[in-house]
Amino acid sequence: MLASKRILLIIGGGIAAYKSLDLIRRLRERGASVTPVLTRAAEEFVTPLSVSALAGEKAYRDLFDLTDEAEMGHIQLSRSADLIVVAPATADLMGKMAAGLANDLASTLLMATDTPVLCAPAMNVRMWNHPATRRNYRQLTEDGIRFAGPNEGDMACGEYGPGRMSEPLEIVAAIEAALAGGPLAGKRILVTSGPTHEPIDPVRYIANRSSGAQGTAIARALVSLGAEVVFVTGPAEVAPPEGVELVHVRTAQQMSDAVDAALPVDAGVFAAAVADWRVDGASDRKLKKSRDGMPVLQFAxxxxxxxxxxxxxxxxxxxxxxxxxxxxxxxxxxxxxxxRKGCDWIVANDVSPGTGIMGGSENAVVLISDNGAEEWPRMGKDAVARRLAERIAAALTG
Incomplete structure (x- = not known):
């Protein structure tokens, strides 16, 4: 899929820059050519020599390189690629992009192009959650910038949370999706998936039997049609799909917050099995048996x-x-x-114990819309996902 594709890779200044070396290797394995651009800060983490050696091309660093700029080289660089990838996309780079600043080679390339851009953010969790970064992210999304990640995980600074750059193969999948075209190219779609866990105390929680398999399959099908997918998932049994912007949550409130952060989108597919109630005032200590009998739980x-x-x-x-x-x-x-909900479509299914659908590999759904109830035959969850993704594509582009 990437054979003969030209990728302009802008490497920002962060510890995650080391992943860019593997990203270059993975892209070239798939037949893509990679032209690297390093910010000044990136050179503190990876050397131009190592980047150039892996890419097999010159690593560009300075806007005022007189040899290249004699022919307006930054314009040529910015427009000769099939896709511009910013990895890692630091808070500083995202801020420059959102504000329209162009004071170095990387930011000037991003301003001087009409080529599609994909960002793989990487920063400290508090920087990612800062209102300024969230504002810049929303602005860039509205400007048509695609995103891969960030993931949630351990940080080099010792903290844990969202802000970790996606792994190279995840970015490759996002690049493939961005270049694949398809009926959903340029569309941003939110998919929620999996169960939520509502704590009773630090040990116990209320949950349901959702595996997250159907939501994962839907996200994967939408990516295959060219969509940019934000995948918000509770603690699912199945692994998340590649090529999505992945957001892990645990509770219904966290899922609600993640949905707000993902907006605006062209479509929302709410496949998660969100708990209707939570324990009001969950205990911060493990509840113990007592002579007074069972504890009384109040719900909200x-x-x-x-x-x-x-x-x-x-x-x-x-x-x-x-x-x-x-x-x-x-x-x-x-x-x-x-x-009651006011949504456009409802995908309904029978999850009574005898069906084996909840947590199983198959599904039998009814699509309910303004056109009435359309019963689909029982099929694998991947097949259901493909059929639904095609309907979504027809609705958004028809």
Missing amino acids: ENPDILKRVSHMEKGRPALVVGFAAETDDVIAHATVKRT
């Missing part, structure tokens, strides 16, 4: 993510797809749910 209602997004007055996705897992009167209950 969790955020209704699907309903809130469906009723947004500003920034509502063009298509909102909800899911309904029912054990009886599937079509009737799901039809009522669609009206």
Whole structure:
């Protein structure tokens, strides 16, 4: 898929720059050519020599290289690539891009191009969560910039959380998706998946049997059609798909916050099995047996993510797809749910114990829309995902 593709790789200044060396190798293995550009800060982490040796091309560093600039080399560089990849995309680089600054070679290339751009952010968790970074991220998304990651994990600084740069193969998958074209190219789609865990105390929690398999399959199918996918997942049993912007959450409130952070999007597919209730005032210590009998748990209602997004007055996705897992009167209950939530489509299925669907490899769904209830035959979850992804593509591009 990447044979003969030309990638302009801008390497920002962060410890994650070491991954750019492996990224270059992985891209060249797949037949792509890579032209590297290093910021001044990047040279503190990787050397131009090592980058150039792996790329097999000159590593560009300075905007005021007189030999190259005699023919406006920065313009040629910025427009001769099939895709510009910024990895790592530091908070500084994202800020420059969002503000339209151009005071070095990297930022000037990004301003002087009409080539698609893919960013792989990498920064400290507090920098990623800072309001300025979140604002810049939203602006860049609105400007059409695609993103791969960041992931959640251990940081070089010793902290843990979102901000870790995606692994090279994840970035490769995102590059392939960005260059694949397809009916959903240029569309940004949010997919929620998996269960949520609502804590009772530090040891126990309330959950459900969702494996996350169907949501993962849907995200994978959307990526294959060229979409940029933000994948917000609870503690699922299955591994997340490659080529998505991955956000791990645990509780319904965290999922709600992650959905807000992902907006705006062209479509939202809410496949997660979000807990309706949480324990009000979960204990910060393990609850013990006592002579007074069993503890009494008080419940509070969790955020209704699907309903809130469906009723947004500003920034509502063009298509909102909800899911309904029912054990009886599937079509009737799901039809009522669609009206109550205000979403465009509901994908309903029968998850009663005898079906083997909850946590299984197959699904049998009913698509409920303005056109009524359309029953699909029982098939593998990947097949369901492909069929739904094709319907989404038709709705967004038709």
